[in-house]
Amino acid sequence: xxxxxxxxxxxxxxxxxxxxxxxxxxxEGFNLAALHVSYGQLTQAREQKAFHDLADYFKALTRMVVDxxxxxxxxxxxxxxxxIELHLNxxxxxxxxxxxxxxxxxxxxxxxTSWAEVIGAEAIYIGAMQQDYSGYPDCREEFFEAFGKAIxxxxxxxxxxxxxxxxxxxxxxxxxxxxxxxxxxxxxxxSCYQNSDEACGECDSCRLRLKGFREAGRIDPIxxxx
Amino acid sequence: xxxxxxxxxxxxxxxxxxxxxxxxxxxEGFNLAALHVSYGQLTQAREQKAFHDLADYFKALTRMVVDxxxxxxxxxxxxxxxxIELHLNxxxxxxxxxxxxxxxxxxxxxxxTSWAEVIGAEAIYIGAMQQDYSGYPDCREEFFEAFGKAIxxxxxxxxxxxxxxxxxxxxxxxxxxxxxxxxxxxxxxxSCYQNSDEACGECDSCRLRLKGFREAGRIDPIxxxx
Numbered sequence: 236x237x238x239x240x241x242x243x244x245x246x247x248x249x250x251x252x253x254x255x256x257x258x259x260x261x262x263e264g265f266n267l268a269a270l271h272v273s274y275g276q277l278t279q280a281r282e283q284k285a286f287h288d289l290a291d292y293f294k295a296l297t298r299m300v301v302d303x304x305x306x307x308x309x310x311x312x313x314x315x316x317x318x319i320e321l322h323l324n325x326x327x328x329x330x331x332x333x334x335x336x337x338x339x340x341x342x343x344x345x346x347x348t349s350w351a352e353v354i355g356a357e358a359i360y361i362g363a364m365q366q367d368y369s370g371y372p373d374c375r376e377e378f379f380e381a382f383g384k385a386i387x388x389x390x391x392x393x394x395x396x397x398x399x400x401x402x403x404x405x406x407x408x409x410x411x412x413x414x415x416x417x418x419x420x421x422x423x424x425x426s427c428y429q430n431s432d433e434a435c436g437e438c439d440s441c442r443l444r445l446k447g448f449r450e451a452g453r454i455d456p457i458x459x460x461x
Numbered sequence: 462x463x464x465x466x467x468x469x470x471x472x473x474x475x476x477x478x479x480x481x482x483x484x485x486x487x488x489e490g491f492n493l494a495a496l497h498v499s500y501g502q503l504t505q506a507r508e509q510k511a512f513h514d515l516a517d518y519f520k521a522l523t524r525m526v527v528d529x530x531x532x533x534x535x536x537x538x539x540x541x542x543x544x545i546e547l548h549l550n551x552x553x554x555x556x557x558x559x560x561x562x563x564x565x566x567x568x569x570x571x572x573x574t575s576w577a578e579v580i581g582a583e584a585i586y587i588g589a590m591q592q593d594y595s596g597y598p599d600c601r602e603e604f605f606e607a608f609g610k611a612i613x614x615x616x617x618x619x620x621x622x623x624x625x626x627x628x629x630x631x632x633x634x635x636x637x638x639x640x641x642x643x644x645x646x647x648x649x650x651x652s653c654y655q656n657s658d659e660a661c662g663e664c665d666s667c668r669l670r671l672k673g674f675r676e677a678g679r680i681d682p683i684x685x686x687x
Contacts, residue, residue, distance in 0.1 A: 391598055
């Protein structure tokens with residue numbers, strides 16, 4: 236790592252996708268400004284631990300944890316609203332899952348852009364995947380293109396910040412395979428939407444993770460509740 | 462006011478511009494979902510009082526106050542960073558004032574959109590003015606157009622939310638004149654960046670306000686420190 240490298244804000248939830256994103260950002264020559272956003276989700280303390288472990292691992296030059304509890308206040312998602320039952324075992328439904336948090340990625344990118352402009356970062360890495368999450372409108376390429384134009388027009392003329400979505404066309408099995416090739420420490424990541432001690436293995440996020448490992452023919456290093 | 466009217470999220474800082482925006486939204490047939498965002502600015506308690514007074518006056522159907530103190534953490538502006546001296550008496554400088562909060566309006570619009578999508582609001586009113594604030598890149602029409610595309614692409618297919626910038630080409634004197642015609646209660650608004658008891662009359666925001674009243678040939682109903 237060099238102090239002369241350029242800087243990228245990397246949105247890191249603590250999950251596998253953003254961990255792979257961080258590894259890609261490092262490989263592409265960036266030092267990391269690691270950004271974690273909590274938004275009142277049930278497992279936020281566990282996710283923060285995973286974030287710090289990963290930021291340490293990737294030797295982030297700077298890090299910031301932001302709490303936007305207003306997303307929980309706004310509600311509308313089972314991830315933040317305890318009155319909506321968490322959607323388990325949803326299978327192959329093509330409707331938008333009720334874990335969707337309205338326009339969440341725009342909130343994350345707005346924060347990341349404000350920070351990037353102040354610290355002089357040239358890129359924002361976000362680990363969105365449009366295929367596995369095709370039900371989330373703010374995970375699609377068109378959305379990121381449009382938001383990139385908002386950044387161009389809404390920041391200082393001398394500010395150049397590019398949104399990077401290096402894994403947008405990956406599936407979970409690609410994340411597993413490429414992550415393992417890049418020696419991403421998946422044992423430090425956290426995916427479960429429901430538990431904070433042992434992963435439940437049943438929520439959409441656990442199922443997607445387990446399916447990814449299965450399809451890649453690898454073993455998930457974390458422990459699941461029996 | 463009818464319960465059958467359509468609903469608009471109106472971003473209301475407590476200042477004159479957003480008060481006029483709220484009046485325009487009502488005139489255009491919307492019931493109001495009043496949204497106030499604090500971001501660690503020096504005068505935030507005073508601004509919140511103005512917000513509630515105005516939301517009462519305009520009979521908002523619902524209201525929400527959101528605190529995004531991360532903008533203060535991010536810094537970069539004299540409005541939120543006490544280490545940067547507040548820019549007084551700047552006159553006609555054409556550079557970006559140091560009260561600029563990087564990409565602030567994108568943060569506000571992201572919150573407004575998340576809320577609008579959950580409550581079914583069809584419009585977001587924001588009182589940005591590109592002329593008087595030409596130094597703020599996120600007050601320009603191009604930015605709002607780009608953000609509108611981000612909303613289109615990043616929300617559910619059935620969600621239709623339009624960004625309304627009804628005063629974007631006004632100057633402060635127009636705000637005063639049109640606001641008084643619409644009986645906007647300017648005595649309830651707050652503009653000063655520096656004080657919370659009596660307006661200082663010296664900061665950029667007070668100077669712009671006073672100039673607006675002077676050029677419109679009207680008297681500002683609030684009291685200034687002598």
